[in-house]
Amino acid sequence: MRLTRYATWIMAAAVVIAPAACGDDTSDNPSSSSTGAGAGSGTSGSGTGSGTGGSGTGAGDSTGGGGNGTGAGDSTGGGGSGAGDSANLLPCDGGWPEVESAIAKDPAIEAAVAELVGKLSVEQKVGQMVQAEIGSITPDEVKQYNIGSVLNGGGSWPGRNKGATAADWVELADAFYKASVDTSGGHAGIPIIWGIDAVHGNNNVRGATLFPHNIGLGAANEPGLLERIGAATAKEVVATGLDWTFAPTLATVRDDRWGRTYEGYSEDPEIVNAYAGRVVQGIQGAANSADLFGAARVIATAKHFLGDGGTDKGDDQGNNLSSDTELCEIHAQGYLSAIPAGAQTVMASYNRVRGEKMHGKGDLLTGVLKDKFHFDGFVVGDWNGHGQVEGCSNSSCAAAINAGVDMIMVPTDWKAFYMNTVSQVNSGTIKMDRVNDAVTRILRVKMRAGLLGPKKTKGAPSQRMFAGEQSVLGAREHRDLAREAVRKSxxxxxxxxxxxxxxxxxxxxxxxxxxxxxxxxxxxxxxxxxxxxxxxxxxxxxxxxxxxxxxxxxxxxxxxxxxxxxxxxxxxxxxxxxxxxxxxxxxxxxxxxxxxxxxxxxxxxxxxxxxxxxxxxxxxxxxxxxxxxxxxxxxxxxxxxxxxxxxxxxxxxxxxxxxxxxxxxxxxxxxxFGVQEFQGKLSFSWPGSECQRVNRNDGQTALFPYGFGLKTTDQDTLGTLEEKSTGTACN
Missing domain, CATH: 3.40.50.1700 (Glycoside hydrolase family 3 C-terminal domain)
Incomplete structure (x- = not known):
């Protein structure tokens, strides 16, 4: 999403990375080193390889997540880690696969949601579907319009104070919360949820731990590490009184010209798939466990659906020309892990798919995400992303709601959007069934998160565990975890x-x-x-x-x-x-x-x-x-x-x-300085020329292929490289 300025805007080498399946942490780094050669075999493939200048590494067994991902690696002039294709990737040759969330529908929650939806007026329902920026709305307005959510943009803090403490954040969160649950005057009294881009730690907040960005974590190749980072991030979000993080990003990046490449774990879907569910589990807690949405957990967001990492020429918010099969095999694999793990929200992407803006693309938002992937949480829009849909503006977009966006992120034009949407519902432009579905999904997530309903566990932000505790931000154990992640990346x-x-x-x-x-x-x-x-x-x-x-x-x-x-x-x-x-x-x-x-x-x-x-x-x-x-x-x-x-x-x-x-x-x-050996392996192919667009298994020769990474004990045979430079813009 765009923020601050109010707009969020290898040769097929056998050198590959083998992510562990989403099981025991002991299988998180399945590669082992052997000088000069590596080999491995297992249920999902087998092979052998040789390394001419360093270490080729065979993959180990991945437990607890659907079988063994094994294989072999060839490393030319350096280190590599080898593996066959991940056993967790779902095949797409027969069409979009079907998956189910591990979070089962709770009859008590479903009944409570249905009862509440039946009592709400059109205006109250539409209010739940609106998300406004904290700088453009007051607590009194949250109550007046029954607003469902607020967010803070990057560079937006309580009282516009960059140095705001955990207590300052909680104070504002309390004000919004108390206004939202006030039922005087016939208001709905539904708790608001506050979302934030805590994408590498609670990164907007002074003193928070900042973890490596996703591109580095991809090189670490350790799903269990990602789960621990998700849990630490969630705890630091809880300390500020917030309920929801807009993470993880599940882009599979295919062109490094894209300015958001760093937000992706890899150019290849297997790492994205291996990580997605584990991050969600870290943020929310394990599905159907006692710790699901526990005191130190928040709501996760799988984003951006779909195809943001595959636009033509890496153009941000551009056009993804992929077929449905390519979308499924490359760009959807993270969601096929995150949704079964219980991700409760999915954010729509800015990009187009074959010319149509994702915020208005019902065949994917509803037909695939909700109907095929059986996603029963809610879809949230990106920062004014609905305004880019044909025929829409920031203040009016029935098309996005009809396509399947349940909550509209409309930072500053929220009041006009609210008014227009109420009119569109009353006129039939937006059907009441669609509104009821959207509000049902939003309330289901709020109840699952313990904010209201028969399983309520959380009251005002200031009354929750860790609320306002500055010591949680940048806690020693979190900084130690971040340092570990740096070493491994x-x-x-x-x-x-x-x-x-x-x-x-x-x-x-x-x-x-x-x-x-x-x-x-x-x-x-x-x-x-x-x-x-x-x-x-x-x-x-x-x-x-x-x-x-x-x-x-x-x-x-x-x-x-x-x-x-x-x-x-x-x-x-x-x-x-x-x-x-x-x-x-x-x-x-x-x-x-x-x-x-x-x-x-x-x-x-x-x-x-x-x-x-x-x-x-x-x-x-x-x-x-x-x-x-x-x-x-x-x-x-x-x-x-x-x-x-x-x-x-x-x-x-x-x-x-x-x-x-x-x-x-x-x-x-x-x-x-050798306190720990290098263990990172490239989750992106490294270009050998100024305009080379190279991805794993695309028939090109990368300077350093996917999976490459030396140890200090390896012999380096790189030599002097050609320094060709034309300065001509890439096509």
Missing amino acids: LVLLKNAGSVLPLAPSSNVLVAGKSADSISNQAGGWSRTWQGTENTNADFPGATSIYKGIQDLVSAGGGQATLSADGAAASGNFDAAIVVIGETPYAEMKGDIQPGKDADDNIDHAKTLEHALFHPEDLRVLKAIRQAAPALPIVTVFLSGRPLYVNKELNASDAFVAAWLPGSEGGGVADVL
Whole structure:
């Protein structure tokens, strides 16, 4: 969704990643290393492979989730992990598969929902279908219009106070809640739910733990880790008095020009499928367990349905041209895991599918999601996404409701939308059966979450467990978990001369614009919508990569010297660690496309070549090399996607893809200095040219294929790479 400005806007190599099935945590990382070769076999496939320059790794057994996912890997010039196709992927050659939620319908809840729906007026029903932004609505208006939900956009805080504490958030949540349950004057008295984009931790809130963005978690290849992160995030959301997070994102990203690539776990559906259900389970609790929607759990959202990661040329909100079979096999597999796990809400996507906006595409929202996937929660729109449907505006869109959107995210035009929708229901443009279905779904979710009805367990936000407890935000156990996730997400792409690991007693130069920038390492959706306009002071309790290095080497008897531009390189150092890469973006700003977006005054990169858009990074690398030719250079590359970095690779002795690690920079230091070995494997193919669009099994040769990742004990045979650059915009 778009926020802040009120608009949310390999060669078929046998080197693959084998995600564990959604079972026991012991199977979460099914790969094991063997020098030079890897092989494996199992119920879903078998094979053998050889590694010519490093380790090919065979996959292990995945328990508890539908069988064994096993196979073999071939690694050319580096490390790899190998596996056959995940046993959890549902076949689509016979049409859309059917799945069922593990959360069974409760007769008591169903009866209570039906009774309440029967008592509500048209106006009260429509109010439940409206979601407004906290900056555009008051508690009194929530009561007056029987509003069903509010949200806060990225960069929107209680009282417009960026430093708002957990208690401040709870105070506002209480005000909205108390207004919503006030039945005086004949109002419905239905508790409101507040949604937030807690997409890598409760990232909008000061002091919260920021976990690595999804692209890094995909490289970690550990579903159980995702479940633990979901649980920690939910607890930090609960501490602020909120009920609902707009996560997880289940995009299968097919073109890295898309500026939201970092929000996807992988280019391949098997990791997305393996992760989706586990994240939902972490956020909501296990389906039908005593902890489902327990005191430390919130409502999850599977998003964005459907095809957001597969638009033509990676155009954000663009057109996905896939057939239904391709949509099912590639883009729907995350939902085929999240819905059986009990995801209670699904967010509609901005993109088109074969020319038709998803917010108005009833054959998918209703015909597939609700009828085939048997989804019985509710569909929420994205930020004014309904306004993009043909014939609609932000203040009026019967078509979106008729297509199957149950709750409309209409941040600022909510009052006009409410009035128009009431009129459309009264005129028959929107049928009462459709309204009743939408409200039934919304109330079902609220009752399942314990907010009202026969199974009510939660009262006012201030009366709930952990409410307003600042110590829950950035709690030590959550930061330790985030640091673990960072360590497991790093992918070693180059290690010439076995430069890594460095000794903790080393005297190191730490350079690059991102070395001491928590903002750059956190990326988009961090305190603000785009993740910009932040300083380190906006992330209390967080650790920059430089600080993490400094702490580690100081304890080991070494020294770390910060020199962002590398000017101090001629000193007496054992190595230079240079932290470079992309700068923060959330949506739109990160798109790679020709020219300039006049509407938003954004200069876009035109190709995947990093040096064209951020030439300052290569300048620092070259300056250090010139000042100290014999000094080993270790490059830590922060990015929301794989990019063409041949020049930067050639200028480095070691090169680490660190993605967007979040608040715990110490995790990067842990791996650079050998506290933990590298274990990340690419969940995205890495391009070998400035415009290469490459995905697993598409017949192309990637520079580093899907599943690649060295260990420091592997022999690196990368050599010098071609540095071809035309600067011509990609087609």
